[in-house]
Amino acid sequence: xxxxxxxxxxxxxxxxxxxxxxxxxxxxxxxxxxxxxxxxxxxxxxxxxxxxxxxxxxxxxxxxxxxxxxxxxxxxxxxxxxxxxxxxxxxxxxxxxxxxxxxxxxxxxxxxxxxxxxxxxxxxxxxxxxxxxxxxxxxxxxxxxxxxxxxxxxxxxxxxxxxxxxxxxxxxxxxxxxxxxxxxxxxxxxxxxxxxxxxxxxxxxxxxxxxxxxxxxxxxxxxxxxxxxxxxxxxxxxxxxxxxxxxxxxxxxxxxxxxxxxxxxxxxxxxxxxxxxxxxxxxxxxxxxxxxxxxxxxxxxxxxxxxx
Ligand code: PEP
Ligand code: MG
Numbered sequence: 001x002x003x004x005x006x007x008x009x010x011x012x013x014x015x016x017x018x019x020x021x022x023x024x025x026x027x028x029x030x031x032x033x034x035x036x037x038x039x040x041x042x043x044x045x046x047x048x049x050x051x052x053x054x055x056x057x058x059x060x061x062x063x064x065x066x067x068x069x070x071x072x073x074x075x076x077x078x079x080x081x082x083x084x085x086x087x088x089x090x091x092x093x094x095x096x097x098x099x100x101x102x103x104x105x106x107x108x109x110x111x112x113x114x115x116x117x118x119x120x121x122x123x124x125x126x127x128x129x130x131x132x133x134x135x136x137x138x139x140x141x142x143x144x145x146x147x148x149x150x151x152x153x154x155x156x157x158x159x160x161x162x163x164x165x166x167x168x169x170x171x172x173x174x175x176x177x178x179x180x181x182x183x184x185x186x187x188x189x190x191x192x193x194x195x196x197x198x199x200x201x202x203x204x205x206x207x208x209x210x211x212x213x214x215x216x217x218x219x220x221x222x223x224x225x226x227x228x229x230x231x232x233x234x235x236x237x238x239x240x241x242x243x244x245x246x247x248x249x250x251x252x253x254x255x256x257x258x259x260x261x262x263x264x265x266x267x268x269x270x271x272x273x274x275x276x277x278x279x280x281x282x283x284x285x286x287x288x289x290x291x292x293x294x295x296x297x298x299x300x301x302x303x304x305x306x307x308x
Contacts, residue, residue, distance in 0.1 A: 005283040005284065005287060006283075008040075008283050008286050008287055008290070009040040009283070011286065011290070013042070013285070013286045013289045013290070014289065014290060015289055015290065015292045015293055015294055016290070016291070016292065016293040016295075017294055017295040019268055019294050021267070021268060021272065021273065021274065021275060021289060022042045022043065022252070022273060022274035022275070023041065023042050023275050023276075023277065023282050023285050023286055023289070024041050024042050024043040024044055024045030024046075024080070024082070024252070024254075024274055024275070024276040024277075024282075025039065025041035025043075025044055025045060025276060025277065025278065025279045025282055026044075026045055026046045026047075026048070026254055026276050026277065026278060026279075027044055027047050027048070027072075027279070028047070028048040028051040029051060029052075030068075030071065032279055033071070033072055033075050034075075035279035035280065036075075036076075036279045036282075037075055037076070038279070039279045039280065039282040039283055040282060040283065040286075041079075041279060041282045042079060042274075043079040043080035043081060043082070043137075043274075044072060044079075044080070044081040044082055044276075045082055045202065045252060045254045045258075045274060045275075045276020045277075046082055046084050046141065046202065046254040046276055047069075047072060047081065047082065047083040047084060048084055048087060049065075049068075049083060049084055049085065049086055049087075049125070050084075050086045050087050050092050050094070051092075052064075052065070052068060053086070053088065053094035053096055054094045054095075055094075056094075056096060057095075057096060058096050059096050059097075059121050059124070061124070062124050062127055062131075063128075065124070065125060065128035065129075065132075066128040066131045066132050068128075069081075069083060069128060069129055069132035069138070070132040070135045072136075073132055073133075073135040073136025073137070073138060074135050074136060076137075078136055078137055079136075079137060080137045080139055081136055081137060081138055081139065082139040082140075082141050082179065082202065082276075083129060083138065083139070083140060083141065084141045084142075084143055084181065085112070085115055085122065085125055085126075085129075085140060085142055085143065086111075086114065086115055086121070086122070086125060087110070087111050087143040087144065088110065088111075088114045088115075089105060089108055089109055089110020089111060089113070089114050089144075090105050090106040090108065090110045091105070091106070091218060093105070097114075106210065106216065106217075110143075110144055111142075111143035111144025111145075111181075112142045112143060112144050112145055112154070113144060113150075115142075115154075116150065116153055116154075119157070122157065123157060123160070123161055126140075126157060126158060126161045127161050127164070127165065129176075130158075130161055130162065130165055130172040130173075130176065131165065131170055131172060133172050133173035133176045134171050134172060134173050137175070138173065138176050138177070139176070139177040139178075139199070139200065140176060140177070140178050140179065141179045141180070141181055142154060142178070142179070142181060143181045143183065143204065144181065144183060144184065144207070145180045145181060145182070145183075145184070145194065146184050146186040146187055147186065147187075147190065148190065148193050148194050148196075148197055151178075151180060151194060151197045151198060152197065154178070155178070155197070158178070177199035178198055178199055179198050179199055179200040179201060179202055180194050180198045180201055180202075181201075181202050181203075181204045182194075182201050182203045182208070182240050182251075183203070183204030183205070183206070183207035183208045183211075183255075184207070184208070184211055185208070185211055185212055185236070188208070188236045188239055188240055189239075191239065191240045191243040191244070192243040192246070192247070195244055195246070195247035195249055196247055198249065199249055200244070200249050200250050200251070200252070201240055201244050201249065201250070201251040201252070202251075202252050202253070202254045202274075202276070203236075203237060203240055203251065203252065203253045203254065203255065204254055204255050205233065205237075205253060205254075205255025205256065205257045205258070206255040206256055207255075208233065208255065209226055209233060209255070209257075212230075212232050212233055212236065213225070213226050213230070213232075228257050228260060228262075228263065229262070229263060229266070229307060231307060231308065233257075234266065234270070234307045234308060235308055237253065237267075237272070238270050238308060241270050241271055241272055241273075244273075245271065250273040250274065251272060251273055251274075252272065252273055252274030252275065252276060253267065253272055253274070253275055253276065254276040258275040258276055258277050259277035259278065259281040259284075259285055261284070261285070261288045264288045264289060264292065265292050265294070265303065266303060266304075266307055268289070268292060268294055269294060269300050269303055269304060270304075
């Protein structure tokens with residue numbers, strides 16, 4: 001039976017045989033936040049905060065960030081909001097970051113590397129995030145992780161930030177989650193170890209594809225060369241999901257392929273917990289999920305063999 005997209009608002013992302021998956025939205029500003037709400041996203045799967053830093057002389061201060069994060073948390077009314085810490089570097093270099101030119105910026109000082117080198121900028125962001133945390137369900141996501149040691153260092157900084165806030169009499173929630181973006185082959189291959197130090201995984205397939213295929217994601221030949229259902233990528237996604245579940249945490253996908261309807265069934269079969277897509281893809285993806293039945297175990301088995 002055909003279902004109109006708008007009629008799907010308020011409905012579950014559930015297959016015909018009862019398998020549920022979360023569908024969240026990726027956003028980078030308040031217009032997209034509004035679209036996420038309008039399209040009934042189950043949460044925010046990735047708020048790309050680095051875009052706040054463009055076209056301004058300095059990094060946004062703590063209060064500006066606090067109000068921005070608070071607004072997102074309040075708009076989502078208690079649904080999970082995953083906010084990525086600054087993913088600066090590569091193709092996202094705001095003037096205020098004052099970075100010297102790198103020979104190969106996509107393999108340069110980016111994501112969590114940038115944040116750990118620029119500790120005061122990072123701590124300001126963490127303070128704003130924790131202060132905002134009382135206004136909803138906040139999850140913090142660390143981009144470009146390659147090793148568990150980076151997570152441990154961030155946790156030390158979080159302890160410091162919390163101690164400061166307590167001293168200043170500022171409130172924060174005690175249920176803030178910390179997650180790792182799995183977008184390097186190194187993070188995939190050590191995801192069993194990283195899983196023990198974080199509350200969730202979000203697989204960033206845009207970068208993971210680039211580093212797995214050794215193919216610049218901005219190269220014009222990208223679409224011709226990179227097969228979206230390449231076994232290497234699907235095996236990595238499976239490994240990350242398995243390692244997450246073995247350690248009692250969840251794994252989502254927030255790269256472009258999360259919204260690819262030709263892969264929805266395989267993601268369900270791999271037991272991916274969440275797909276995060278541009279706001280306009282939320283309802284079409286819900287529709288796709290609701291048309292699928294995973295009931296036939298032979299079929300699922302064959303699919304997995306085909307792909308894995
Ligand atoms: C990714 O790399 O898949 C991702 C979601 O982050 P970005 O596209 O911002 O690098
Ligand atoms: Mg990325």
